[in-house]
Amino acid sequence: MPVNLTAPDPASLLPVAGLRLGIASAGIKKPGRRDITLIELAAGSQVAGVFTQNRFCAAPVTLCRQHLAHGGIRALVINTGNANAGTGEEGLKRARQTCEAVAHLMGCAAEAVLPFSTGVILEPLPIDKILPALPAAQTDLAPDHWSEAAHAIMTTDIVAKGASRQTQVSGKTVTVTGIAKGSGMIHPNMATMLGYVATDAAIAPGLMQQLVKAVADVSFNCVTVDGDTSTNDSFILIATSQAGNAEIADAAGADYAALKAALSDVAIELAQAMARDGEGATKFMTIAVEGGRDQAECKQVAYAIARSPLVKTAFFASDPNLGRILAAIGYAGVNDLDVNALQVYLGDVLVAEKGGRAASYTEAQGAAVMREADITVRVVLNRGSINATVWTCDFSYDYVKINAEYRT
Amino acid sequence: MPVNLTAPDPASLLPVAGLRLGIASAGIKKPGRRDITLIELAAGSQVAGVFTQNRFCAAPVTLCRQHLAHGGIRALVINTGNANAGTGEEGLKRARQTCEAVAHLMGCAAEAVLPFSTGVILEPLPIDKILPALPAAQTDLAPDHWSEAAHAIMTTDIVAKGASRQTQVSGKTVTVTGIAKGSGMIHPNMATMLGYVATDAAIAPGLMQQLVKAVADVSFNCVTVDGDTSTNDSFILIATSQAGNAEIADAAGADYAALKAALSDVAIELAQAMARDGEGATKFMTIAVEGGRDQAECKQVAYAIARSPLVKTAFFASDPNLGRILAAIGYAGVNDLDVNALQVYLGDVLVAEKGGRAASYTEAQGAAVMREADITVRVVLNRGSINATVWTCDFSYDYVKINAEYRT
Numbered sequence: 082m083p084v085n086l087t088a089p090d091p092a093s094l095l096p097v098a099g100l101r102l103g104i105a106s107a108g109i110k111k112p113g114r115r116d117i118t119l120i121e122l123a124a125g126s127q128v129a130g131v132f133t134q135n136r137f138c139a140a141p142v143t144l145c146r147q148h149l150a151h152g153g154i155r156a157l158v159i160n161t162g163n164a165n166a167g168t169g170e171e172g173l174k175r176a177r178q179t180c181e182a183v184a185h186l187m188g189c190a191a192e193a194v195l196p197f198s199t200g201v202i203l204e205p206l207p208i209d210k211i212l213p214a215l216p217a218a219q220t221d222l223a224p225d226h227w228s229e230a231a232h233a234i235m236t237t238d239i240v241a242k243g244a245s246r247q248t249q250v251s252g253k254t255v256t257v258t259g260i261a262k263g264s265g266m267i268h269p270n271m272a273t274m275l276g277y278v279a280t281d282a283a284i285a286p287g288l289m290q291q292l293v294k295a296v297a298d299v300s301f302n303c304v305t306v307d308g309d310t311s312t313n314d315s316f317i318l319i320a321t322s323q324a325g326n327a328e329i330a331d332a333a334g335a336d337y338a339a340l341k342a343a344l345s346d347v348a349i350e351l352a353q354a355m356a357r358d359g360e361g362a363t364k365f366m367t368i369a370v371e372g373g374r375d376q377a378e379c380k381q382v383a384y385a386i387a388r389s390p391l392v393k394t395a396f397f398a399s400d401p402n403l404g405r406i407l408a409a410i411g412y413a414g415v416n417d418l419d420v421n422a423l424q425v426y427l428g429d430v431l432v433a434e435k436g437g438r439a440a441s442y443t444e445a446q447g448a449a450v451m452r453e454a455d456i457t458v459r460v461v462l463n464r465g466s467i468n469a470t471v472w473t474c475d476f477s478y479d480y481v482k483i484n485a486e487y488r489t
Numbered sequence: 490m491p492v493n494l495t496a497p498d499p500a501s502l503l504p505v506a507g508l509r510l511g512i513a514s515a516g517i518k519k520p521g522r523r524d525i526t527l528i529e530l531a532a533g534s535q536v537a538g539v540f541t542q543n544r545f546c547a548a549p550v551t552l553c554r555q556h557l558a559h560g561g562i563r564a565l566v567i568n569t570g571n572a573n574a575g576t577g578e579e580g581l582k583r584a585r586q587t588c589e590a591v592a593h594l595m596g597c598a599a600e601a602v603l604p605f606s607t608g609v610i611l612e613p614l615p616i617d618k619i620l621p622a623l624p625a626a627q628t629d630l631a632p633d634h635w636s637e638a639a640h641a642i643m644t645t646d647i648v649a650k651g652a653s654r655q656t657q658v659s660g661k662t663v664t665v666t667g668i669a670k671g672s673g674m675i676h677p678n679m680a681t682m683l684g685y686v687a688t689d690a691a692i693a694p695g696l697m698q699q700l701v702k703a704v705a706d707v708s709f710n711c712v713t714v715d716g717d718t719s720t721n722d723s724f725i726l727i728a729t730s731q732a733g734n735a736e737i738a739d740a741a742g743a744d745y746a747a748l749k750a751a752l753s754d755v756a757i758e759l760a761q762a763m764a765r766d767g768e769g770a771t772k773f774m775t776i777a778v779e780g781g782r783d784q785a786e787c788k789q790v791a792y793a794i795a796r797s798p799l800v801k802t803a804f805f806a807s808d809p810n811l812g813r814i815l816a817a818i819g820y821a822g823v824n825d826l827d828v829n830a831l832q833v834y835l836g837d838v839l840v841a842e843k844g845g846r847a848a849s850y851t852e853a854q855g856a857a858v859m860r861e862a863d864i865t866v867r868v869v870l871n872r873g874s875i876n877a878t879v880w881t882c883d884f885s886y887d888y889v890k891i892n893a894e895y896r897t
Contacts (some may be wrong), residue, residue, distance in 0.1 A: 166816070202815060203812030394888075436576075481805065
């Protein structure tokens with residue numbers, strides 16, 4: 082069950098001027114399932130994205146990269162139930178056909194459409210089901226269909242994920258709304274299957290790519306469920322330029338900072354929601370590594386802990402078998418790490434120091450923290466001033482069940 | 490349940506001249522459990538070892554490295570139920586006390602004793618239970634107690650692991666016998682918690698370290714259960730020099746090759762047994778990667794597949810959800826890999842080529858292979874002439890159960 086997570090109230094997901102969403106059912110995996118989402122963008126919208134590093138990237142990811150380079154994006158089309166990955170030349174052809182069909186409906190070029198797919202890998206995209214559903218998605222277009230879209234892009238997610246914020250930019254109120262889906266095959270880079278965050282702010286096109294990267298690095302790139310980097314991970318940032326603010330053109334200025342903070346807030350909430358709704362999750366874990374020499378070694382240690390099946394099953398059991406955390410720190414690959422110099426905390430409880438169990442530590446202290454649903458593991462390396470945080474969840478019977486029965 | 494694996498017939502584990510084994514009960518984890526193993530070596534025995542790369546290595550591993558550098562090893566002492574890892578200075582002191590007690594009993598120096606521990610991390614070694622049990626272990630010393638020792642070093646293993654071979658070296662029959670334990674927190678380097686292989690062959694001391702490394706690289710360093718590198722992994726090679734063969738002094742000669750082959754046979758059988766008896770295993774998987782440019786990239790691809798929880802749960806379900814194998818190949822980290830040039834086989838069935846599903850592949854073919862208990866996944870990279878093989882097991886409900894309940 083999702084950990085301290087409920088679906089957002091539909092009214093809390095604020096419309097973003099210049100953007101409309103439409104949902105339809107193609108019945109790709111199950112008859113009647115609303116599995117097609119169409120997003121329409123006003124002319125002048127800026128779009129940037131970051132994508133999976135997987136060499137077997139999906140056909141839609143390849144097309145997204147090409148179309149983003151081309152610019153002038155006017156529509157996004159998302160299907161669940163099939164990833165269109167591991168589908169070779171035919172997969173690219175079908176993704177292109179989808180873009181062409183959307184372009185025909187919306188009256189734009191095929192290169193102005195970004196396609197996204199999520200679901201089973203290695204099976205042909207059922208274009209015969211998708212294309213006939215597109216007109217209904219167009220008819221459904223509305224600015225307040227964010228909640229419906231958050232539901233329509235779910236795969237094994239239990240809870241729909243969405244968030245909104247507002248902030249001031251050059252005296253104007255700008256809105257940020259985002260949706261995302263998890264919840265397995267999740268590991269950076271990228272750490273999401275699909276995430277979309279939109280704002281009505283006006284921002285110089287030249288700043289979009291650094292902004293989407295900066296936001297991803299503090300949000301979707303800090304979450305892991307199972308260490309499997311998907312073939313389809315995509316995080317898309319949209320700026321519709323309808324808020325009436327003076328275009329943000331200075332990455333060092335206050336307006337850029339305010340917008341980045343609002344975007345990051347939304348993206349972090351979505352990223353944490355993925356771990357809270359990680360497949361089979363019963364605990365939400367924050368792994369904070371402090372006092373490292375650089376980001377890379379802090380993240381190495383944090384991910385070693387966050388990925389360890391032994392650590393994750395111990396948390397599932399609420400068993401403070403904390404030696405497993407020490408073992409993970411030890412094999413994280415930081416070769417000159419002095420294990421006698423570091424401290425490990427579970428919540429506020431000092432667990433280990435000087436290469437062993439802290440003298441003050443008692444099993445009862447550890448057990449008390451383990452009974453919580455939200456738990457922080459803090460590792461203080463004492464060799465520098467850099468910190469990094471990673472979010473994850475535990476490893477339960479239900480993870481095995483969900484993934485063993487995924488195609489049934 | 491272990492996959493196509495039964496405990497060896499005690500009579501099949503051949504004595505090695507110059508080596509005796511004794512078992513006793515210290516009741517470390519459970520009263521009455523035979524958890525102490527003592528191995529006595531004749532004077533003149535050669536011993537070499539390879540150990541975990543984990544920075545949080547256990548106190549006994551630290552002492553083993555020191556004592557092996559010193560030479561003249563005459564005894565090994567092994568306890569289960571406690572790893573003596575994450576125990577700081579006090580852990581080293583207790584490991585030293587164990588060596589001193591054994592040395593006193595055997596009439597040798599403390600530096601002539603190698604200590605080994607396996608079990609829970611971060612808890613103090615119960616020396617008050619171990620020391621009083623040592624005299625009984627000494628009384629029990631016998632050349633034919635290999636099977637008893639194989640049982641006594643087990644932790645979560647279901648089946649005891651042992652194997653023997655004989656070969657000819659310079660006209661003399663030499664014997665090789667080994668035992669090992671798994672079966673969780675298993676990932677190279679090293680890939681075993683504990684493995685011991687002994688021969689009565691005479692071999693030049695200067696060749697021992699390269700021999701133990703060569704044998705480990707084709708056996709224990711090719712197996713993974715859960716990707717967790719333990720704090721205590723140790724593989725020890727013993728040569729008692731009692732077979733009467735002319736001392737092997739040439740690493741390029743036929744005698745060295747014959748002995749290495751027999752040692753490797755035994756070590757591979759033990760390493761495969763660990764994956765067959767991996768925690769919760771229902772399938773034994775051989776991941777063979779062929780046609781790579783070098784060992785490193787072949788192993789990278791093999792381990793990405795072997796470690797993936799999504800691949801492992803699909804095998805547990807006997808579901809040919811083979812896109813997960815493609816995804817793992819894609820994120821293995823071989824940055825210039827051409828996914829359109831490789832082929833993936835499940836057993837003898839061609840599954841994927843040209844970046845997608847093979848035209849000849851049918852779900853029925855995949856399902857038929859998946860029904861087997863021993864399954865080979867073969868990836869042909871088509872970019873070089875190097876191969877690598879890794880053994881692993883699937884990921885089941887019982888893995889979660891075993892590791893969630895480990896300390897209860």
